[in-house]
Amino acid sequence: MGHPFRDVAIVGVYNTKQARVLEGHDTQSIALEAALGAIADAGLEPRDIDGVVGGIASNFLYQSRIGPAWRSMSPLGIPAVIEGAMAIACGLANTVLIATGEAGSYRQHASTAPWTRPTNEFVAAYGMFTAAEFALMARRHMHMYGTTPESMAHVAATIRNNGHINPEAVYFGRGPFTAADVLESRMVADPFHLLDCAMTSEGGTALVLTRADRTDDTAKAPVYLLGGGTDHYGPSYQHPPVWDLGGVRRPDLIAGHVGRRAAEEAFAVAGLGPSDVDICEFYDPFSFELIRQFEAFGFCAEGEGGDYVMSGVIEPGGRHPITTDGGTMSFSHGGASVQLFQRVVRGVQQLRGECLSSQVPDAEVAMCTGGGAGALFTDVLLLGKDRP
Amino acid sequence: MSLLIPQSGDIPLPVPGPISEPYWQGCREGVLRFQRCLDCGAPTHTPALLCAACASRSLEWVDSSGRGEIYSWTRVWRPVTPAFVTPYVPIIVTMEEGWNVLSNLVGCEDDAVAIGKAVEVVFHNSGGADDIVLPYFQLVG
Numbered sequence: 001m002g003h004p005f006r007d008v009a010i011v012g013v014y015n016t017k018q019a020r021v022l023e024g025h026d027t028q029s030i031a032l033e034a035a036l037g038a039i040a041d042a043g044l045e046p047r048d049i050d051g052v053v054g055g056i057a058s059n060f061l062y063q064s065r066i067g068p069a070w071r072s073m074s075p076l077g078i079p080a081v082i083e084g085a086m087a088i089a090c091g092l093a094n095t096v097l098i099a100t101g102e103a104g105s106y107r108q109h110a111s112t113a114p115w116t117r118p119t120n121e122f123v124a125a126y127g128m129f130t131a132a133e134f135a136l137m138a139r140r141h142m143h144m145y146g147t148t149p150e151s152m153a154h155v156a157a158t159i160r161n162n163g164h165i166n167p168e169a170v171y172f173g174r175g176p177f178t179a180a181d182v183l184e185s186r187m188v189a190d191p192f193h194l195l196d197c198a199m200t201s202e203g204g205t206a207l208v209l210t211r212a213d214r215t216d217d218t219a220k221a222p223v224y225l226l227g228g229g230t231d232h233y234g235p236s237y238q239h240p241p242v243w244d245l246g247g248v249r250r251p252d253l254i255a256g257h258v259g260r261r262a263a264e265e266a267f268a269v270a271g272l273g274p275s276d277v278d279i280c281e282f283y284d285p286f287s288f289e290l291i292r293q294f295e296a297f298g299f300c301a302e303g304e305g306g307d308y309v310m311s312g313v314i315e316p317g318g319r320h321p322i323t324t325d326g327g328t329m330s331f332s333h334g335g336a337s338v339q340l341f342q343r344v345v346r347g348v349q350q351l352r353g354e355c356l357s358s359q360v361p362d363a364e365v366a367m368c369t370g371g372g373a374g375a376l377f378t379d380v381l382l383l384g385k386d387r388p
Numbered sequence: 389m390s391l392l393i394p395q396s397g398d399i400p401l402p403v404p405g406p407i408s409e410p411y412w413q414g415c416r417e418g419v420l421r422f423q424r425c426l427d428c429g430a431p432t433h434t435p436a437l438l439c440a441a442c443a444s445r446s447l448e449w450v451d452s453s454g455r456g457e458i459y460s461w462t463r464v465w466r467p468v469t470p471a472f473v474t475p476y477v478p479i480i481v482t483m484e485e486g487w488n489v490l491s492n493l494v495g496c497e498d499d500a501v502a503i504g505k506a507v508e509v510v511f512h513n514s515g516g517a518d519d520i521v522l523p524y525f526q527l528v529g
Contacts, residue, residue, distance in 0.1 A: 110469070110470050111467075111468060111469040111470065112466070112468050112469075116468075117468050117469075119400060121402030121403060121404065121405075121408060122402070122434045122489075122490060123490055124399075124400040124401075124402070125395075125399055125400060125401055125402055125514070125520075125522055126476075126478050126490060126491055126492045127395070127399070127464055127467060127468045127472045127476050127478060127492070128468065128490070129468040131462075131464075131466070132462050132464055132468075132478050135462035136460045136461070136462055136478065136480055137460070139460045139461055139462060139503070140459070140460040140503070143460070143503045186465065187463070187465045188464070188465060188466045189462045189463070189464045189465070189466070190462050190463040190464075190465075191462075194466075238434075239434050239490075240434075240480045240488045240489065240490040241480070242459065242460075242480060242488050243460070248441065248442075248443075
């Protein structure tokens with residue numbers, strides 16, 4: 001069998017303006033703006049789209065009268081990108097739009113954001129939300145391996161400094177930050193301080209994928225999917241987030257290492273390994289999650305993630321620079337799904353060489369991720385400039 | 389430091405379903421229960437239709453000793469909703485029978501929590517439409 005994504009290319013990406021509050025927008029309007037932006041970025045017209053992914057993209061399908069078209073309801077980040085690519089690879093569609101956005105759904109901040117606290121009878125009464133879920137994973141890792149708040153703070157400062165110099169980031173100009181600044185910020189859910197955590201914001205994002213043999217007409221150099229996969233252990237935030245939660249099929253793979261199988265399979269399909277990755281667009285809901293992902297994906301051994309992130313590899317100019325636009329901590333966290341696509345968007349922008357800040361010179365391979373152990377899932381996508 | 393106590397505000401309470409009702413009924417009776425597989429003996433929690441170890445449908449409800457040790461913890465200062473008094477301390481407890489449950493630590497100062505400490509269940513009547521009694525945990529000794 002040939003490479004599963006050989007005949008697919010990402011040709012359009014677009015982030016709308018991202019902000020704490022986007023006045024005059026709602027979820028539909030900001031998502032449609034993202035959709036039109038990604039189509040324009042690709043040098044295409046709405047009528048070129050014959051497939052859409054996501055409930056909001058479905059609205060675009062109606063408004064632009066481009067039906068009948070192939071549609072998937074896959075809502076969340078990298079699995080949606082993979083599904084769009086599969087539709088093209090299988091011949092179900094030629095050009096697929098993936099679009100999402102969120103605005104106006106979280107403006108009273110007395111409670112944490114609605115997407116952080118799903119209702120479930122075994123967690124809700126105990127005051128659980130995403131920060132506490134991820135903190136339970138981080139605390140166990142600290143206990144087993146001596147991982148320090150300082151190493152987590154270093155991750156947070158690095159990502160926030162990427163956002164500090166990114167004019168498109170919600171928190172542009174808010175830094176620079178040191179690890180000490182992170183450690184001195186107020187505690188949210190021990191060991192996470194405020195600056196160890198994602199923000200909340202509003203925004204839209206979109207991508208356009210097409211057949212690799214149609215990229216002669218697109219506006220920018222195509223970016224290819226070298227490999228990808230998703231690891232899930234069940235619904236997020238409904239059951240105790242136990243580091244050692246295992247499965248009967250692969251008892252060697254525990255929830256603390258979620259994403260390892262996906263990464264191994266993605267690397268195998270790509271014929272690559274961690275040392276080949278030039279840009280680590282890792283999802284950053286909480287600082288510890290980056291430490292965990294480096295271990296899960298095999299960049300370093302189990303328990304060594306804390307030392308690894310302190311070794312000079314994750315900063316601009318390091319071998320594996322992380323989350324180069326500022327991620328969910330500083331660039332944007334636009335709701336339940338928007339930010340789960342934005343690691344892929346940034347990876348494409350990096351490989352095109354068009355980033356306004358923190359551009360990694362001559363990058364060939366980007367590793368984009370979503371999710372995290374506290375949510376019991378991690379998705380992985382490897383992007384490259386060369387057609388596989 | 390502050391003394392940890394059960395939440396008494398308008399917190400979101402569980403709505404028992406057909407699978408989980410025996411668990412909540414046990415709490416009303418002051419007994420923590422879990423499911424055990426009649427085929428392989430493995431414990432399962434949260435309440436399920438299938439054994440977590442062998443996927444058998446032959447599960448029975450049995451009484452737990454109510455004792456275990458802290459597996460992981462966090463201390464929350466930003467409440468999920470204003471109804472929660474901070475700090476509160478979510479913990480995962482590994483019970484003596486080998487199953488994990490998520491709860492809150494009560495009955496001690498907030499800085500007394502640590503992984504490995506022995507705990508036992510205590511029950512708190514939270515009321516609500518389903519007359520919910522929530523299991524919390526306190527340090528032993």
